[in-house]
Amino acid sequence: MKGRSIAEVLAGAVVLLVACSFLAYAVTNSGRSSFSGPALTLTAKFDRIDGLAPGADVRVAGVKVGSVVDQRIDPQTFLAVLTMRIDASLRMPSDSSAEIASEGLLGGRFVSLVPGGSERILADGGEITITQSAISLESLLGRFIFSMTEGQPNRNAQTPGSAPAGAPAGGQAPARP
Template sequence: MRGRSVTEVAAGGVVLLVAIAFLIFAVTNSGRGGISGPAVSLTAKFDRIDGLAPGADVRIAGVKVGSVTNQRIDPQTFLAVLTMRVDGSLRLPDDSSAEIASEGLLGGKFVSIVPGGSDRILADGGQITITQSSISLESLLGRFIFSMTEGQGSNAQGRQEGGTATPR
């Protein structure tokens, strides 16, 4: 009995060490680290930022170039204001646009920046003025279901009013 409990404790210890090793590996290789080198702080205002939290990625062409550092509500316009730290070596044009995008149906949200073509560059503390808010998947699904049920209701009504029954 004593030999069996020592073996179980040893096996549990090995499992615990392996779990800790995987955790360390995941944290160090997740790409969630800070920006190496100089960074600029940018802001952008959105109607909706559903599911986007501080720490979310900021990407250009799918490549992580920064992260969201803060979110707040503008008390005058009631828009969501995001503050982002972006790699300063990129020199983003001042007509760049930002949109809230999703990694998939169940994936997380991130900010996607599309660089513009202007000669003027966004400075530290600058604002991206061209934005596209988050698209609510639930709202789109609700509209789709409503339109389908609305269409079925009108088809059934048309059969009742103008249709004839055929005997079997």
């Protein structure tokens, strides 16, 4: 009985060790580490930020350059205000835009910055004024389904006073000989 108990404890320890090593690998290679080095703080206001949380990536041309550090509601406009920290070596033009994008149909959301062409550069604490909010997949599918069913007449519906298919007009049963 003692030999079996020691074997079970060792097997459990091996399982825990493997699980901890997988967890450590996932944390170190997830790409979600906080941005290090000098950073620039920018804000942007959006109508919707569905599925975007603090810690989400901020990307330029698909490359991670920072992360979302805070989100709040502006009490005057009721818009979502995102605070982002990006690499300070990036000189973002003042007419740059920010949009909330998705990694795929089921993927997470991130902020995509699109540099503008202005000579003026955003300073620390600056605001990106050109924004595009998150697009709701459920809303798009609902609109598509509604538009497809709205234009189609109901083929099974009968107009008042009409007889079902195969029945004689007037609504009376056919006479039997």
